[in-house]
Amino acid sequence: MGMAQVQQAESEAQARALERLLDLLEAINNALSDEELLRTLGKLVMTPELFLVVDRLPQLVALLERLTRPKTLESLEALAELLEQVDLKAVAKAIQQPPPEASIGSLVRLLGDRRVVGALTALLSSLPSLQSPESSK
Amino acid sequence: MSGRKRLVVVGGGSGGLILANSMVRHGDFEVTLINDTEYHYYWPQLLQIAFRGDDSQLRRSIYGLVNRHVNLVIDRAEKVDLANRKVITASGKEMHYDYVVLAPGLTIDHSAIKGNVELVQQFGDFHSTPENAWRVYNTITSMRKGRLVVAVADPGHRCPPSPYEGVLLADEALRLRGVRNDITITLAVPYPRAYPAETFNEVLEPVLKERGIEIQTFFNLDSVDVQAKKMITLEGNELGFDAAIVVPMHRGPRLTLLPEDLTTDDGFIKADKLTNRVGDYDDAFAIGDASTSTSARTGVTAHLQAKVVEKRLLGLDAINTGRTHCPTEIGFGLGTFVISDYQHPSVKLPPKRVFYVMKRFFADFYWDVLKHPEFWDPIFDAYFDATSPEALWKIFR
Numbered sequence: 001m002g003m004a005q006v007q008q009a010e011s012e013a014q015a016r017a018l019e020r021l022l023d024l025l026e027a028i029n030n031a032l033s034d035e036e037l038l039r040t041l042g043k044l045v046m047t048p049e050l051f052l053v054v055d056r057l058p059q060l061v062a063l064l065e066r067l068t069r070p071k072t073l074e075s076l077e078a079l080a081e082l083l084e085q086v087d088l089k090a091v092a093k094a095i096q097q098p099p100p101e102a103s104i105g106s107l108v109r110l111l112g113d114r115r116v117v118g119a120l121t122a123l124l125s126s127l128p129s130l131q132s133p134e135s136s137k
Numbered sequence: 138m139s140g141r142k143r144l145v146v147v148g149g150g151s152g153g154l155i156l157a158n159s160m161v162r163h164g165d166f167e168v169t170l171i172n173d174t175e176y177h178y179y180w181p182q183l184l185q186i187a188f189r190g191d192d193s194q195l196r197r198s199i200y201g202l203v204n205r206h207v208n209l210v211i212d213r214a215e216k217v218d219l220a221n222r223k224v225i226t227a228s229g230k231e232m233h234y235d236y237v238v239l240a241p242g243l244t245i246d247h248s249a250i251k252g253n254v255e256l257v258q259q260f261g262d263f264h265s266t267p268e269n270a271w272r273v274y275n276t277i278t279s280m281r282k283g284r285l286v287v288a289v290a291d292p293g294h295r296c297p298p299s300p301y302e303g304v305l306l307a308d309e310a311l312r313l314r315g316v317r318n319d320i321t322i323t324l325a326v327p328y329p330r331a332y333p334a335e336t337f338n339e340v341l342e343p344v345l346k347e348r349g350i351e352i353q354t355f356f357n358l359d360s361v362d363v364q365a366k367k368m369i370t371l372e373g374n375e376l377g378f379d380a381a382i383v384v385p386m387h388r389g390p391r392l393t394l395l396p397e398d399l400t401t402d403d404g405f406i407k408a409d410k411l412t413n414r415v416g417d418y419d420d421a422f423a424i425g426d427a428s429t430s431t432s433a434r435t436g437v438t439a440h441l442q443a444k445v446v447e448k449r450l451l452g453l454d455a456i457n458t459g460r461t462h463c464p465t466e467i468g469f470g471l472g473t474f475v476i477s478d479y480q481h482p483s484v485k486l487p488p489k490r491v492f493y494v495m496k497r498f499f500a501d502f503y504w505d506v507l508k509h510p511e512f513w514d515p516i517f518d519a520y521f522d523a524t525s526p527e528a529l530w531k532i533f534r
């Protein structure tokens with residue numbers, strides 16, 4: 001490609017980019033002059049729920065950050081796996097029955113159950129990762 | 138000879154313009170677009186004119202919307218001869234092509250219903266011209282009492298939810314004027330229920346009822362007696378009105394296609410539902426309102442079909458999914474969408490403010506979408522993927 005051709009290609013590319021920018025501005029301008037849209041957006045956005053969310057945003061971001069730590073995700077996964085194994089029908093039945101007399105013996109038996117131990121381990125290991133940096137200091 | 142393939146696109150509407158602007162990016166095509174006016178019309182704006190008196194988005198000069206590497210010809214394609222691969226225009230030009238895509242939209246035939254030409258003169262309609270939409274606006278802003286009837290004469294009309302949008306926007310306008318209590322609004326349809334698709338009817342009918350709109354089903358309009366102010370059905374039933382709007386009969390485009398057996402009796406171009414191919418011609422496609430391949434006469438369908446034809450012209454094996462995505466405005470800042478495809482009936486998407494906002498956004502960005510498909514394609518691909526009927530049916534049962 002000769003120098004003149006390179007220059008021409010460059011100026012074509014520039015013209016295209018400028019045209020694209022102008023068209024986008026035109027589209028944005030269209031939306032901003034759409035009174036119906038703005039009125040409805042106003043109603044949609046200005047809800048009490050939104051103010052609540054905005055107010056809590058810093059805490060929500062921190063919580064999200066904690067929830068997405070790899071360690072937390074691993075623990076949650078382990079929990080989910082365990083929950084899958086739980087026999088929900090049996091649990092529902094157990095809830096409907098009157099509570100058995102609590103005894104040290106039954107507690108020891110319960111704590112010895114493989115699934116209960118697994119669930120407790122997963123739960124306990126997820127706790128530190130859910131703590132905020134301040135409280136874990 | 139440049140060695141590039143000559144592609145002629147007839148019609149610079151929603152389908153043809155997107156296709157021309159998309160194809161011109163592929164260097165090995167020389168693209169000619171023939172449009173019979175210097176303007177591109179955004180037809181959904183007819184509703185905004187009729188019920189809000191707003192024509193701001195009605196049309197733009199086509200020169201500003203077409204990529205400058207497209208060879209734009211303002212002329213009317215009069216005849217397309219598939220066997221001899223040529224398009225003949227009203228001004229006598231003969232254009233030879235390697236591929237042709239027909240996207241000339243449709244025409245409106247007011248005279249197909251006796252008395253409708255007179256009726257339109259008086260009250261207008263919102264499916265034909267801006268002038269007629271302004272007549273509706275005059276009707277809606279001057280009516281004080283009586284019965285307003287909106288009757289669907291052609292089930293194959295453009296934009297399936299538009300008559301419902303019409304009555305609901307009329308309701309909104311009349312309420313805002315404080316005269317709604319003195320005006321009965323009746324929607325008369327040829328279907329067994331308010332909306333033809335049963336699932337979407339579950340969304341729409343409660344809205345119509347809540348807004349006090351009367352629904353007449355199995356209404357097969359035959360003629361209108363403007364003097365006596367009544368509509369008469371094929372079965373001889375009568376419906377009186379003080380003002381009335383008919384969703385008119387639609388016909389195929391003003392274009393002669395050879396061979397003639399490739400058009401239906403109504404003048405629509407016979408094209409394959411999956412590939413948009415016309416007859417056995419591998420080099421001819423028809424998209425959008427003009428073709429029989431369309432699952433719903435909407436701009437979104439024309440757009441999606443243009444994308445399928447683009448891929449097929451590039452040698453890829455793309456097919457239509459029959460996807461519809463019709464924004465439906467129900468007034469008072471609420472909206473929903475008619476979303477379906479060949480495999481799934483319309484999703485029961487409940488009306489929400491956010492859907493109305495989306496509809497307005499689509500309208501405001503429409504011109505940019507036409508001109509810069511390369512920018513919007515990935516966005517739409519992701520959007521249509523995320524809002525597939527299959528996915529939405531799992532949420533809105």
Ligand SMILES: Cc1cc2nc3c(=O)[nH]c(=O)nc-3n(C[C@H](O)[C@H](O)[C@H](O)COP(=O)(O)OP(=O)(O)OC[C@H]3O[C@@H](n4cnc5c(N)ncnc54)[C@H](O)[C@@H]3O)c2cc1C
Nearest residue numbers: 148150151152173180181214242296425426434435436437
């Ligand atoms: C009231 C109303 C509301 C609507 N709402 C929606 C909506 O919300 N969403 C949606 O997706 N769709 C909507 N639609 C439907 C949508 O507007 C059409 O389906 C869409 O425009 C079809 O695109 P098309 O390219 O097939 O035809 P058109 O857009 O009609 O374009 C055809 C073009 O071809 C030109 N032409 C015609 N004959 C010739 C010829 N012989 N030679 C050269 N040029 C020719 C015309 O001038 C025109 O430019 C609505 C329609 C109406 C009426």
